[in-house]
Amino acid sequence: MKHRFFPAVAALLAFGAAHAAPCPRDAPLPSGFERWAHPGLGVAAWQESGTYQATLPLGRAVTLHLPDIGTVHFIVPPGGKGSHGPYGGMIGIDVPSGATYRVMLSGRAWIDMVQDRADLPSSAHQHGPDCTGIAKIVxxxxxxxxxxxxxxxxxxxxITVMMSSTP
Structure with missing residues (x-):
């Protein structure tokens, strides 16, 4: 009997660890992420000329509708080697001054930042704060x-996206 009880307890503990307490319903967002809570709506561009209509306002979250990736004419080839989802798109951003900016996404996807037809390197990657709905920050x-x-x-x-300067 002792031998049957231990595997059951171990399974119950593993289940509890995998299903941690849910996030509080109205938990406040950390400083710098407050505008993530109420995203606007937008449609990602599928070709470069469309990025002038599809623009991302700095400091404001936008939920983008992404077209089928097979219809998108990217400016530079996407860099994601492990990203194989069927959706993608582009959105333009007018950066007012030089600084480090962070791009936040609500889900898994690869992102490339392009200026003057050149793919720009990122400087940091991290997961979003717990209980925010932000999956990654680059x-x-x-x-x-x-x-x-x-x-x-x-x-x-x-996918919801937001870009802001770092605090």
Whole structure:
């Protein structure tokens, strides 16, 4: 009997660890993430000229509808080697001044930051704060000017994105 009881207790403990307490319903967002809570709606561009209509306002979350990745004409080839979701798109961003900016996504996808047809390197990657709905944060040191955020390999046809300067 002792031998049957131990595996049952171990399974119950493993289940409890895998199903931690849910996030509080109205938990406040950490400082710097407050505008994530109420995203606007947008449609990602599928070709470069469309990025002038599809623009991401700095510091404001937007839930984007992403087209089928097979219809998207990316400015630079997407860099994601492990991202194989069927959705992607682009959105333009007018960066007012040089600084490090962070891009936040609600789900898994690869992102590339493009300026003047060049793929810009990121400087940091991290997970979003717990209980925020932010899955990943990628930081980019950017110069002032027009940029295009490319999203590729998303598993779902919608994704929430926000870009802000680092605090």
């Amino acid at each position: 930081s980019f040191p950017l110069h002032a000017g027009w940029h295009v955020l490319q999203i590729s390999g998303a598993p779902d046809p919608t």
